[in-house]
Amino acid sequence: MTVHHIGYLVKKLERARSAFEALGYGVERETVRDEFRKVDIVFLVKDGYRVELVSPYDPSSVVAGLLARTGNAPYHVCYEVDDLDAEVERLRDARYVMQDAPAPAPACGGARVAFLVHPYLGMVELLQKSG
Amino acid sequence: MERAEVYSRLADVFRDVFDREVSLADATTAADVPGWDSLNHITLIGTIEDEFDVKFPMKDVVGMKNVGELVDKIIELSA
Numbered sequence: 001m002t003v004h005h006i007g008y009l010v011k012k013l014e015r016a017r018s019a020f021e022a023l024g025y026g027v028e029r030e031t032v033r034d035e036f037r038k039v040d041i042v043f044l045v046k047d048g049y050r051v052e053l054v055s056p057y058d059p060s061s062v063v064a065g066l067l068a069r070t071g072n073a074p075y076h077v078c079y080e081v082d083d084l085d086a087e088v089e090r091l092r093d094a095r096y097v098m099q100d101a102p103a104p105a106p107a108c109g110g111a112r113v114a115f116l117v118h119p120y121l122g123m124v125e126l127l128q129k130s131g
Numbered sequence: 132m133e134r135a136e137v138y139s140r141l142a143d144v145f146r147d148v149f150d151r152e153v154s155l156a157d158a159t160t161a162a163d164v165p166g167w168d169s170l171n172h173i174t175l176i177g178t179i180e181d182e183f184d185v186k187f188p189m190k191d192v193v194g195m196k197n198v199g200e201l202v203d204k205i206i207e208l209s210a
Binding site for chain 1: 148166168169170171173174176177178180181186187189192
């Protein structure tokens with residue numbers, strides 16, 4: 001399990017992107033609309049660190065309520081794993097609760113991801129390693 | 132476990148998750164509790180699992196209609 005990115009929840013994607021670019025981040029993948037999760041996503045990198053800007057475009061997005069509570073803020077760490085289903089099972093035993101069944105993520109090239117929430121940590125994302 | 136004990140401990144869980152007192156009854160639904168959205172529901176389930184040392188099947192995580200069903204499920208899982 002290795003850290004893949006840190007997810008930032010933001011209200012205005014393009015303005016947040018410009019703010020990260022001012023810090024020296026470069027766009028890794030242009031904006032992708034994830035219609036399953038009702039968010040727009042862009043990845044940026046700097047010094048080997050990757051951030052994912054996530055902005056809900058519809059009030060029914062699962063993270064819209066969180067954005068209203070927290071404002072612009074980091075909200076999850078994504079870990080790349082060899083066996084997504086096995087890691088989900090393992091983390092279920094450690095009190096993580098799955099938010100949705102694992103599903104493809106358009107912003108990650110269609111790789112399967114799963115979001116889990118721990119009551120005393122918050123949200124994590126697991127990303128199935130390709131190949 | 133008696134329902135009264137479940138309700139008492141559940142009140143503590145709701146206070147932890149929502150940072151305020153929440154009035155609970157069998158008919159209480161998410162629509163009755165400001166802030167009980169889909170994401171807070173997952174946090175609530177995780178906190179209940181920790182408090183009662185139970186593990187909800189995935190279908191029950193999203194399938195329970197009201198607090199009464201939640202209490203029934205906690206009693207069933209902790210038996």
